[in-house]
Structures are given as structure tokens and as C-alpha cells.
Amino acid sequence: xxxxxxxxxxxxxxxxxxxxxxxxxxxxxxxxxxxxxxxxxxxxxxxxxxxxxxxxxxxxxxxxxxxxxxxxxxxxxxxxxxxxxxxxxxxxxxxxxxxxxxxxxxxxxxxxxxxxxxxxxxxxxxxxxxxxxxxxxxxxxxxxxxxxxxxxxxxxxxxxxxxxxxxxxxxxxxxxxxxxxxxxxxxxxxxxxxxxxxxxxxxxxxxxxxxxxxxxxxxxxxxxxxxxxxxxxxxxxxxxxxxxxxxxxxxxxxxxxxxxxxxxxxxxxxxxxxxxxxxxxxxxxxxxxxxxxxxxxxxxxxxxxxxxxxxxxxxxxxxxxxxxxxxxxxxxxxxxxxxxxxxxxxxxxxxxxxxxxxxxxxxxxxxxxxxxxxxxxxxxxxxxxxxxxxxxxxxxxxxxxxxxxxxxxxxxxxxxxxxxxxxxxxxxxxxxxxxxxxxxxxxxxxxxxxxxxxxxxxxxxxxxxxxxxxxxxxxxxxxxxxxxxxxxxxxxxxxxxxxxxxxxxxxxxxxxxxxxxxxxxxxxxxxxxxxxxxxxxxxxxxxxxxxxxxxxxxxxxxxxxxxxxxxxxxxxxxxxxxxxxxxxxxxxxxxxxxxxxxxxxxxxxxxxxxxxxxxxxxxxxxxxxxxxxxxxxxxxxxxxxxxxxxxxxxxxxxxxxxxxxxxxxxxxxxxxxxxxxxxxxxxxxxxxxxxxxxxxxxxxxxxxxxxxxxxxxxxxxxxxxxxxxxxxxxxxxxxxxxxxxxxxxxxxxxxxxxxxxxxxxxxxxxxxxxxxxxxxxxxxxxxxxxxxxxxxxxxxxxxxxxxxxxxxxxxxxxxxxxxxx
Numbered sequence: 001x002x003x004x005x006x007x008x009x010x011x012x013x014x015x016x017x018x019x020x021x022x023x024x025x026x027x028x029x030x031x032x033x034x035x036x037x038x039x040x041x042x043x044x045x046x047x048x049x050x051x052x053x054x055x056x057x058x059x060x061x062x063x064x065x066x067x068x069x070x071x072x073x074x075x076x077x078x079x080x081x082x083x084x085x086x087x088x089x090x091x092x093x094x095x096x097x098x099x100x101x102x103x104x105x106x107x108x109x110x111x112x113x114x115x116x117x118x119x120x121x122x123x124x125x126x127x128x129x130x131x132x133x134x135x136x137x138x139x140x141x142x143x144x145x146x147x148x149x150x151x152x153x154x155x156x157x158x159x160x161x162x163x164x165x166x167x168x169x170x171x172x173x174x175x176x177x178x179x180x181x182x183x184x185x186x187x188x189x190x191x192x193x194x195x196x197x198x199x200x201x202x203x204x205x206x207x208x209x210x211x212x213x214x215x216x217x218x219x220x221x222x223x224x225x226x227x228x229x230x231x232x233x234x235x236x237x238x239x240x241x242x243x244x245x246x247x248x249x250x251x252x253x254x255x256x257x258x259x260x261x262x263x264x265x266x267x268x269x270x271x272x273x274x275x276x277x278x279x280x281x282x283x284x285x286x287x288x289x290x291x292x293x294x295x296x297x298x299x300x301x302x303x304x305x306x307x308x309x310x311x312x313x314x315x316x317x318x319x320x321x322x323x324x325x326x327x328x329x330x331x332x333x334x335x336x337x338x339x340x341x342x343x344x345x346x347x348x349x350x351x352x353x354x355x356x357x358x359x360x361x362x363x364x365x366x367x368x369x370x371x372x373x374x375x376x377x378x379x380x381x382x383x384x385x386x387x388x389x390x391x392x393x394x395x396x397x398x399x400x401x402x403x404x405x406x407x408x409x410x411x412x413x414x415x416x417x418x419x420x421x422x423x424x425x426x427x428x429x430x431x432x433x434x435x436x437x438x439x440x441x442x443x444x445x446x447x448x449x450x451x452x453x454x455x456x457x458x459x460x461x462x463x464x465x466x467x468x469x470x471x472x473x474x475x476x477x478x479x480x481x482x483x484x485x486x487x488x489x490x491x492x493x494x495x496x497x498x499x500x501x502x503x504x505x506x507x508x509x510x511x512x513x514x515x516x517x518x519x520x521x522x523x524x525x526x527x528x529x530x531x532x533x534x535x536x537x538x539x540x541x542x543x544x545x546x547x548x549x550x551x552x553x554x555x556x557x558x559x560x561x562x563x564x565x566x567x568x569x570x571x572x573x574x575x576x577x578x579x580x581x582x583x584x585x586x587x588x589x590x591x592x593x594x595x596x597x598x599x600x601x602x603x604x605x606x607x608x609x610x611x612x613x614x615x616x617x618x619x620x621x622x623x624x625x626x627x628x629x630x631x632x633x634x635x636x637x638x639x640x641x642x643x644x645x646x647x648x649x650x651x652x653x654x655x656x657x658x659x660x661x662x663x664x665x666x667x668x669x670x671x672x673x674x675x676x677x678x679x680x681x682x683x684x685x686x687x688x689x690x691x692x693x694x695x696x697x698x699x700x701x702x703x704x705x706x707x708x709x710x711x712x713x714x715x716x717x718x719x720x721x722x723x724x725x726x727x728x729x730x731x732x733x734x735x736x737x738x739x740x741x742x743x744x745x746x747x748x749x750x751x752x753x754x755x756x757x758x759x760x761x762x763x764x765x766x767x768x769x770x771x772x773x774x775x776x777x778x779x780x781x782x783x784x785x786x787x788x789x790x791x792x793x794x795x796x797x798x799x800x801x802x803x804x805x806x807x808x809x810x811x812x813x814x815x816x817x818x819x820x821x
Contacts, residue, residue, distance in 0.1 A: 001104070001156050005066055005083050008041065011100045012068070012093040014085035020065055022083070027094065027153050028064075029146055031055035032509065033350045035390045037063030043090045044069045045146070048483040050511065052090070068093050091145065098149030098180045105155055109162040110297060111183025111216070113174075113209045115192035117290045118143060118165040123318045124294045125163055127443075128311045129301065133160040134374035139343040143167035148177050154343055158374030166212050170198035174211040185300060186213030186239070187293050188221040191228060206231040218242060220296040222289065223251045242296045244269075253296055258288060262776070269295065276305040278312040284754075291315070316443055322351050324502065324818040326456045329433040332361060335451040336440045341370060342383060345440060349391040351820065352438045354509065356392075357530055361436040363393045366450060368420075368441035369400030381406035388412070395435070399423050399445055420445050429453060460732040461700040463810055464787075465498050467506050467820040469693035473681050474510060476692055477664050486513035486655065486674040488536060489681055492522060496682045497738075497807040498696055499816045501529045508533045513674065520544035523553040536581055545569040549578065554614060558583040558591040563604065563611075570610035579614035584642055586618040586635040586658075595642040602649045615655035615674065616643045624662035624686040632663075636670045643672075662686040684803045689793040697787030698738075698810060702729045702752070702779050705772065713761070714769050719745055720761025726773045729757070731783050734766040738810035739785065740799055744768065748798045751784040752777050 002023040009016040025039040029052070034040065042064055044052035053069050056079075065082035068090045087093040102109075110125065112118045119141045126135055136159040138151040143165035151164050166177040191206045199205040210231055213219050216239045221228050223243030232241065245251035246258070249270075256275070257268035260283045267288065268277040280291050291312065298308050327333035334355070336348045349365070356363050365388060373380055381403060388396060388410060395413040398404055404416040417423040420441075437454065441447030478487065489512045490496070495503035504515055504526050516536040517523050523535045524547050540548060540555035542565055548555055549570070557563050557580045570578050582601070585592030593601055605613060618639045622628025636658060643656045655673040661680030663670060665687060679686050683695045708728045714720030729752070735741050742748075744763040749756045750770060757770040770783070786792040786806070796803045 001101070002039075005041070005085075008097060009083075009085050012085065012087060012096045014068065014087045014093065015071075016083060016085055018081075018083035020081055020083050022066060024066060027097070027150055029094070029150070031059055032354065033346075034059065034062060034064065035346060035350070035387060038065070040064050041066045041068060043094045045090050045094075046070060049478065092176075094146070094149050095176050095180055098152045101155065102152050102180060102182055105159065105162070107160055107162060108185060108301070109164065109181060109183050110185045110187060111164055111166060111178075111181045111212050112187045112189065113143075113166045113168075113212050114187075114189030115205075117189040117286060117293070118167065120287075120290050120318045121187060121189055121293050122163050122165055124290060124315055125297055127315060128294055128298055128303075128308075129161065131311075134158050135161045135163060137163040138165045139341075139347055141165060141167070145173060145176065148180050152180050156374075160374075166209075168208060171204065171208050174208050178212045178214060181212065182215065183212060184217045185297060186216040186219045187297060188213075188219065188228060189293060190222065190225065190289065202227060203231060207235065210235045210237075213237060213239060218300055220244075220293060220300070222292075223248060242300060244292050244296055253292075253299065255292060267291065267295075271299050274305070276309070278309040280312050280315055282315070282317075322348060322820050324355065325451075326815060327432075327435075327437060327454050328456050331432055331434065331454065332359065332436040333451065333454050334436065334438045335455075336438065341373060342380070342387075345370070345384065346387055348438055348440055349387055349393070352436060353391045355505070356436045359436060359530070361434055362395065363391070364395040364397070364432065364435045364437045365393045366397040366423075366437060366439045366441070366447070367399070367403065368445040368447060369402040371442045371444065377402050377406065381409055385409040397423065397428060399441065399447075420447065420450065423450065424453070460703070461698070461737055462815045462817050463497070464697040464699065465502065465816055465818045466693075466695050466697070467502070467818055469683060469695045470498075470503065470506060470681065471510055472693040473683050473695065474507070474512070474677070477661070477675075477677050477680055480664055480668065481671060481675065484673075485671045486657075488512075488514040488516050488657065488674060488676040490516050490676065490678040491526075492516060492518040492538060493808045494812065496679070496804065497810040498682065499818070500526060501531070502816070502818045504531045504533075505529075516676065520547040520551075520553055520555075523547075524551045527551040527553075540566075546573075549573055549575055554579045554581060556581045556583050556591075557611075558585075558593065560593075560597075560601075560604065563601075567608050567610045571608070576609050577612045578610060580611045582613050582616040582646065584616060584618045584639060586638040586642075587621050587631065588619045590619070592618065595638050598642045598645050602646060606649070612652070613646065613650065613654050615657060616646050617657045617674075617676070618643075620658060620660055620663050620667075623660060623666055626666075632667065636667065660686070679804060682807060684793060689796075689803070691791045691793065694788050694791070696792070696807060696810075698733075698785040698814070699787065700731050700733045700783045700785065702772075702777060702781050702783060703732055703767070705729045705777070705779055715744075715761025716764065717762060720769065722760075724773070726760075726771055728760060729770050729772045729777070729779075729783075730767055731770060732767055733785065734764045734768055736765045736811060737814050738806075739763055739768060740795075740806070740809065742799055743795070748795065751790050752781060754789065757783070 002025055005022050024041045026036050028040045028042045029045055042059055060079055068085045071086050112121055126137055136154050142151045164181045168174050191202055218240040220242045223245040224247050242252050244253035246255040254270040256270055259266045264279050264281050265283050265288055266279045323335040325333040334352055396410050398416040399420055407416045415428050439447055439451045489507050491500050491504050494500050514534045514536055516538055518539050520537050523537050535553050537553050537555045583592040585594055620632055623632050639658050647654045657674035659670050659675040661678050664675050683692050685692055705727055708726050710722050710724050714728055733739050741763045744759045746758045749758040752772055752775050755775045757772050760769045760771050784790055786795050792803050792806050796806050
């Protein structure tokens with residue numbers, strides 16, 4: 001649905017500057033995701049740390065001519081033939097526009113909120129309902145104050161059902177989302193501890209989430225959850241309730257039986273005094289709960305029991321991620337073969353484009369027919385071709401009759417096949433070399449097989465890195481800073497084992513001020529990979545000065561010996577005002593100038609112009625423990641005095657920083673100009689070893705299971721003594737992968753299908769053995785070494801060490817897989 005810029009201005013109550021007549025089809029809040037500049041309206045959203053208006057010059061140069069800005073805009077005379085819509089608050093304007101757009105539709109809309117399961121319930125409902133309805137839904141997990149209006153904007157004349165997620169992190173947020181979504185059907189998945197820090201209690205959070213349903217026709221929830229049931233009663237909504245229950249036969253939807261088999265679950269239920277059942281291909285409790293919420297929606301929408309039974313049996317797992325994997329022949333593989341529509345294609349292509357900018361790889365798209373979009377084939381693939389062109393795709397491999405019929409629209413290297421089998425039988429895959437490949441397909445095309453064939457399989461053990469969790473951790477600490485406080489993020493030691501480039505790339509996209517690595521080679525590798533932001537070298541070697549200069553890497557300087565050598569080399573190279581970071585020793589006694597050396601340091605710095613102090617910092621010794629608070633405050637006092645002395649001696653701004661991850665939380669008064677975020681970025685609180693948002697999951701698979709008699713032993717040196725006849729599984733991970741040998745002989749354990757499996761005998765170099773006697777498992781099942789359900793801090797406690805050591809011990813031979821919601 002196209003809107004004129006004039007009508008949009010009226011809808012959001014904007015003062016319009018400019019008279020360019022244009023239609024708007026795309027809303028943009030992130031300048032990096034620009035696709036169709038001529039039809040785009042950019043909302044310059046202000047944040048605590050930045051303002052979207054600073055990206056207007058770049059967007060204007062790229063062809064955008066329509067902008068929503070705050071009334072603080074100073075000058076628009078440098079922009080010709082464009083429109084500025086002045087509003088007090090661009091975010092509120094975005095939400096208002098989506099709200100007005102929603103008013104145009106009188107169709108059923110499902111609103112989903114809760115602590116977990118929102119995206120899975122949304123995607124499963126799409127699987128269950130899309131055969132008879134054209135559905136518009138939130139792309140991925142677009143459920144925020146910005147994501148919801150972008151999602152609702154997708155509603156069009158062809159939409160017959162809407163399914164939208166709503167997520168909140170503090171009180172007061174749900175009212176605006178409710179006015180945008182206006183759900184007729186409400187689903188509350190569950191209430192848990194996620195984003196709890198901004199709520200006084202779980203009850204307060206539940207009541208806030210329930211605001212989404214204040215005008216809904218029906219509310220669906222777990223009637224056995226006492227907290228939710230009490231909150232629904234207190235909300236005094238007049239909507240119908242479908243509170244399913246496994247305990248109360250008087251509930252509208254009574255779950256009379258749940259029977260788990262080895263790979264499936266049969267669920268029996270009674271609704272309107274009729275008994276029926278269905279089977280899902282999952283056995284975990286979360287999937288069962290998600291299916292029950294979907295069941296209630298399907299029943300309300302009057303699907304027959306036969307339809308429900310048939311469709312539930314074919315539910316497919318939801319991978320809410322864009323997986324980055326190493327492919328064959330020096331290819332990078334982005335696997336998104338789980339859903340396929342125009343909105344998710346746009347997101348995936350944007351992801352590919354950003355990841356390809358510095359790798360020098362050819363951009364390739366493997367795409368199936370986009371099914372059930374409600375658009376004509378001609379219109380749909382015209383838009384697909386525009387997306388492909390705008391993202392710089394150089395090769396397309398199309399699969400399906402519809403996309404093949406529109407092959408002429410793609411003016412690039414192209415190959416088309418009627419089905420996946422024909423693609424597999426061709427020689428196209430053999431020609432894929434030095435390419436970054438997005439695999440994007442509708443479920444019926446079985447593109448998981450395509451992805452599997454392209455993936456380089458070198459090791460059964462992988463380390464999964466959740467980039468969303470990383471950003472959640474970043475934002476968690478950012479929320480504790482003043483808007484003007486800058487941040488250094490530590491990516492040394494291979495980004496604490498997570499992989500330097502992908503982590504640095506993600507942090508650069510989220511505009512951190514500095515990255516920090518240990519040595520110059522780490523920094524130069526990041527530069528070669530395309531990292532352009534400022535990089536601090538914490539431990540510069542004397543032999544690496546040329547690398548520092550060539551790659552614009554800013555060294556820490558902690559002694560006169562290092563300073564003099566650096567100045568001499570810079571002067572030799574004809575370099576002036578090269579930025580350095582002065583380290584002061586206020587109590588760590590590891591590296592740094594003594595505070596009494598500051599006058600001499602100032603004198604030496606003023607006597608030359610080869611280097612210039614960019615920042616001055618020190619390192620807290622015990623900021624994570626209150627027993628050292630007096631010492632920490634003394635450090636802060638010493639640093640404040642010495643760093644102020646340095647600053648007053650120079651006319652330019654010298655950034656001061658002393659807070660580490662723990663200091664950010666415990667000593668907010670010491671934020672100064674900048675802070676340094678290390679272990680907290682990777683999800684571990686240094687204060688109490690709790691997990692903030694888990695970033696890394698180390699997993700492997702069972703290679704073999706054998707029965708071992710009680711009188712036998714397991715492993716080298718016959719260390720694995722048994723007390724009973726046992727089932728022993730071998731898994732392909734050992735101390736060469738980073739699994740500490742001290743976890744062996746029953747000291748540590750991993751998880752197999754959610755159950756503890758203790759290590760038996762000595763851990764070998766490449767393999768170890770675990771006891772699975774009491775666990776229902778088979779060869780090929782996944783094994784979690786650490787992750788969401790087995791926090792890394794549990795392992796570090798077993799080993800009487802710190803999480804840093806466990807994270808950084810994961811070998812580089814372990815394949816890293818990155819994913820993003």
C-alpha cells in the first residue's frame with residue numbers, strides 16, 4: 001500500500017519542509033539497511049548515545065529524499081529536492097504511522113507476548129494456518145518498539161491474517177505496542193526472568209504484558225500457571241478466555257494426556273466436550289507448551305480436529321537465526337533455509353551484504369519459490385529482482401517453477417532449476433568457489449539438504465556464538481552509562497574464544513567507540529578483515545611498531561623505555577601525532593607508569609610531536625568484590641589526581657578510563673570519559689559469576705555407544721572404574737579442543753538430552769567418554785559441553801578457575817557457527 005508523503009505528514013502531525021511529490025513504500029530506521037532509496041522514508045531516531053540525523057548526509061548521497069526528523073534540525077538548505085517531516089519525537093511518529101496503517105484493516109490479528117516462545121508460536125501458527133489464509137507476520141523477532149511498527153507496516157490489501165510479536169523490557173512500553181498491533185486474538189506464552197532487571201516483580205511484568213490484550217476478543221494462556229491466572233483475573237478484561245490446563249477438567253481446553261515417545265509426543269485434549277488428539281515430532285517440554293498455545297488458536301479459528309491433527313504432525317523446527325558456517329572451496333555459507341518471504345529475504349540479503357563487504361567474496365543467492373505471499377508471480381519476482389540488484393548479488397541460483405519463469409528479470413549470472421533434486425543433480429555446486437552464499441528457501445524445497453551439501457565438515461564439535469546475546473550484553477552495560485560515556489570492548493584472545501572478526505564486525509555495526517586486542521598482529525588481522533574502527537593494542541611489542549603505523553593501531557604505553565622507542569621509530573618514519581594510550585599503575589603493579597612519574601611523563605610528551613596521548617587509564621584490582629572497596633576507591637582517587645594532572649597539561653581532550661565490567665556496575669561515579677567492557681560482554685557477570693545473556697555454546701555429538709561390564713575399565717591408564725554395568729558413549733572432543741583434563745574421572749559432566757552425563761576415565765586428546773547409562777540417547781545425539789542449560793561458570797567452578805580460562809581455551813580447530821535472530 002503506497003502512501004503519499006503528504007498523507008504521511010498529515011497522519012503523523014508533521015510540519016513538512018520541501019515539496020517533492022513522492023510515494024512511500026519502505027520505512028527505514030537503520031541507515032545500513034537501505035534498499036529502495038526512492039520509495040524510502042527514513043526516521044532519524046535519537047538514542048541516548050547517538051542521533052539518527054547524523055546519517056542523513058550519507059543517505060541523501062545514496063538517493064533517499066524523505067526524512068522524519070526532530071524539530072532540533074538546524075539546517076536543511078544543503079539538501080535539494082527532498083522532504084523533511086519535522087516532529088517532536090521520530091519514534092512516536094513511526095509508531096503513530098503504523099497505528100494509522102493498522103486502522104485500515106478489519107482482519108483477525110494475533111498478538112503474541114511472553115518471556116519465551118513468542119517467535120516459535122508465531123512461526124508454527126504460520127505453518128498451521130497459511131494453507132487457507134494469506135498471512136502477514138513479524139519478520140524474525142521484530143518485537144520491539146521499533147520492530148513492531150516495521151512489522152505492522154507490511155500489512156497490505158492481500159493480507160487475511162496478521163501474526164505479530166510484542167516484546168518489552170520495562171514498564172510503560174506495552175501501551176504503545178498495543179495501539180499498533182490491536183490484536184483480536186491474544187496469546188501469552190509464559191512469564192520468566194528474561195529482561196527482569198527493569199521490573200519490580202514477575203507480577204508487575206505479567207500485568208504489563210497483559211496490556212497487549214485489553215481490547216482483544218479472546219486471551220489464550222496456560223491456566224495451570226498460577227501467576228498468569230491471577231494476573232488475568234486482576235486485569236478484569238471482558239475478553240473470552242481459553243485457558244488450557246493439564247489439571248483442571250473444567251477449563252475450556254483440557255489436556256487429558258501427554259505421552260512422550262522416543263522422537264514424538266502424542267497430546268490428547270477435550271474442547272467443547274469433544275475428545276481428540278494430535279502428535280508433534282518433538283519431545284521437549286517447551287515445544288509441547290508452544291504447541292498447546294497453537295492448538296488453542298487453531299480451535300478458536302475453527303480448524304477441524306482432523307486439520308489440526310494432520311498439520312501438527314508436520315510441524316518443523318524453527319531456527320530463529322541466520323547461521324554463518326564455513327563452506328567448501330573457501331566459501332562462506334549463510335543458512336536461512338527455514339522460512340521464505342519477501343521481508344525475511346530483505347533481512348537475510350542485508351545480513352549477507354554486510355558480511356561480504358570486506359571478505360572479497362562473490363555474492364551468491366540460492367533461492368526457491370516464495371510461496372503463499374498473496375502476490376502475483378510477476379509482481380513478486382519484480383520485487384525480488386530489485387532486492388537482489390540493490391544488495392549487489394552477483395549470482396543467483398533459482399529453484400522452482402515460478403522463479404524460473406521470471407529468470408529474465410535477473411540480469412546477473414544465473415542458473416534455474418525446476419526443483420531441488422535437479423539442482424542437486426547438476427554440477428553448479430562444484431563451481432562455487434570463493435563466494436559468500438545465502439541459502440534461502442521455502443520449507444517444502446528441503447533446502448536444509450542444500451546447506452548440508454555446501455557446508456565444510458571438518459569436526460563434529462562446534463562452538464555456537466549467539467550474536468544477539470552479545471548485543472544484549474553490550475546494551476545491558478550501555479544502559480548503565482551516561483549518554484556521553486564512551487566504551488572500549490575487549491576482543492583480545494580471539495574475542496575470548498568467540499572469534500575476533502565476527503565479534504568485532506558485530507560490535508563495529510553497533511558503533512562501539514574502541515576495540516581492544518592484546519598484540520599488533522591481532523589488530524592487523526582485524527584491519528585486513530575490514531574492521532575500520534579504532535583499535536587499541538594493549539601489549540605492543542617493540543618489533544611491531546611498523547605494523548602499528550601501517551594499520552593505524554593505537555598502542556598502550558606503560559613505560560619510558562617503550563615510549564622512547566616508539567617516539568624514535570615514529571620520528572624515523574616521519575609520523576606526527578600518532579595516538580597512544582597512557583597506562584598508569586594505581587595498585588595492580590603489573591604494567592604502567594607510577595603516579596609519581598606523571599610530571600616526568602608530561603615533560604617527555606611535550607618535548608616531541610611524534611605521538612599524542614589519546615587516553616589515559618588504569619586497571620582496577622578488585623572492583624568485583626566489596627571486600628576491596630576501600631582499595632578500589634583509593635585507586636580511583638589516585639587515578640583522578642594523576643589523570644587530571646596529565647589533562648591540564650595539554651589543550652586537547654584526553655579520554656580518562658578506569659572502570660572494567662565490574663566497575664561499570666559497582667562504581668558508576670568512576671565512569672569518567674570511557675569504560676572498558678570485557679568478560680561482561682561475553683555474558684558473565686564478574687560480580688557474582690551469574691550469566692547475563694549466554695553468548696557461547698560448546699556442543700558435540702555422540703560417536704558411539706557401547707555396553708561395558710562393571711569389572712572393566714574405560715580409557716587410558718585404566719582410570720575409568722565402573723561400579724555397575726554401564727552404557728559408555730564416546731564424543732569427539734578432547735583436551736586439544738579445550739576440554740580440560742581435570743574434568744575427567746567423574747569430576748565434571750556434560751548434558752545429553754538435558755541429563756547430566758559424567759566424564760569417565762581420562763579425557764583424551766581428541767575424544768572422551770561419558771556415562772549415559774541412565775539417559776535415553778542414541779548415536780548422533782547432541783551433547784552440550786557448556787551453554788544455556790550448563791553455564792560456563794559451572795565448569796569454571798568445577799575446575800577452581802575463572803570463566804575467562806574456559807572460554808579462551810576452546811581451540812581454534814573447533815568450528816565457530818554464528819547466528820543472529
